Amino acid sequence: MASIRDVAKLAGVSLGSVSRYLNGQQLKQANMEKIAQAIQELDYKENIIAKGLKNNRSFSIGLLMNSISSRFGSEVVSGIEKVAEENGYSLLLSGFSSGTQKVDEKIDYLMKHSVDGLIVFLSGEEWIDLTKLEKIQVPIVSLNYPGTQQHADAILINDRQSVREVISHYIQIGHKKIGYISAPQEDYTAKERLLGAKEAIESTTQSVILETYEGDYTRKSGYLGTKQLVEQGVTALFVSNYNMAIGALECFNQKGLIIGQDIAFGHYDYLAQGEQSILPQITINPPTEKIGETAAAIMLERIKQPSMHEKKVILMNNEVLGMVHE
Structure with missing residues (x-):
């Protein structure tokens, strides 16, 4: 079996460089490029266990989430x-359904397995225990929830703006x-999407009614x-979730x-542009x-540079397709 010394020798570089x-x-x-080629030629396999002991790392990332079965969750x-x-x-994945105690147990499970970092994928906010996050000694990245940004890097999606854009489009083409x-x-994402619809109605000078159903x-x-x-006589409909859109x-x-x-019809979808429906509808x-x-x-940046202190909040944009004037 090839060793790191063999890789260095074939690549013509120092052991430290490898x-x-x-x-x-x-x-x-x-x-x-020389090292990568040498690794490939020698079929070098790194000893992850030995490397982890030396660097005090497990080379694993914990993922805690409660939407494993959804298409959105699986693609993330x-x-x-x-x-x-x-x-x-x-990746060490641990799912949960509901309940603060169960979530705490899942976090403890991941930490006992010595993960080097924790990604928390949130679809609800009722269970969040920020004091629990404060005690975790590894980097944390949260998805879909801004309340953790004092304790973790956060990735958010600009859902409010996307929905506002669609509803404003319906108003512009004459729907009343x-x-x-x-x-x-109780879901942060659901709140943001509905706020976007309400803001579109509030920002127009036209007489428009927004009828809602939860x-x-x-x-x-x-x-x-x-x-x-x-x-109730609506002439345009937007559905904030893919499964509910199928029912529509x-x-x-x-x-x-x-x-x-x-x-007129619009909804959230998770398909690539080439797989979109041929119907004249709007999809986010x-x-x-x-x-x-x-x-x-x-997460990898945090693991490799633990001295970084300032927390990041990244706002990502959706793609809005099919918004044409009728």
């Missing part, structure tokens, strides 16, 4: 895992009664909400409503995989 390369430090580009995880693996780190199906309002993330609630709002489409189909003719697409990649990159 060591610094393996630890993620920047070298001269020519030397980095994919982005985290991609960057982590490229940098020689593994607009429907909005929200998710439960769903529960299910197709059934999307169907029932759409049925109610259509009966089923309601349109049952009632014989044609999108783009009988009603969060940069799911990019969110994960950014979280992992920040």
Whole structure:
């Protein structure tokens, strides 16, 4: 089996240069290319256990989240895992459903496994115990919740602006009664999206009514909400969640409503631009995989430079597709 000395010899560089390369430090580009080629030719496999003992690292990142089964969650995880693996780190994933005690137990579980950093993917805020985060001695990155920014780097999505943009577009093309199906309002993301819709109504000088219905993330609630709002006479509808949007489409189909003719329609989606529906609808697409990649990159930066003190708050933009004048 090839050793680090074999790599250094074949690359024509010092042992220290190879060591610094393996630890993620920047070298001269020519030397980095020589080392990479030598590693490939020798099929060099780094001894992660020995490396971890020497550097007091486990080369693992903990991920705590409560939306593993959603497409949004899975794509974010994919982005985290991609960057982590490229940098020689593994991902230790721990999911939870609800309850502060259960979350505390999950955090303790990850810390007992000596993770080098913790990414917390939040979809609700009722369980957050900031004192728990204060006691954690490794870098923390939180997704979707701004309240942790004193204790952790935070990545947020500009959902409020995206929804405001869509509702403002409906107003500009003449809709006077607009429907909005929200998710439960204990969720930070759901609150931000609904605020965007309300701000669009408040900022116009036109006489426009916003009719709202609170769903529960299910197709059934999307169907029932759409049925109610259509009966209330809305001419445009925006659904703040993909699953509920499927229910809305089923309601349109049952009632014989044609999108783009009988009603304007928009919703959140997670498909690439080439996979979008051919229907004349608006979709807001969060940069799911990019969110994960950014979280992992920040985490690795913190691990490699523990002396960094200023916390980062990164606001990422969605992609709004299909917004054309009717």
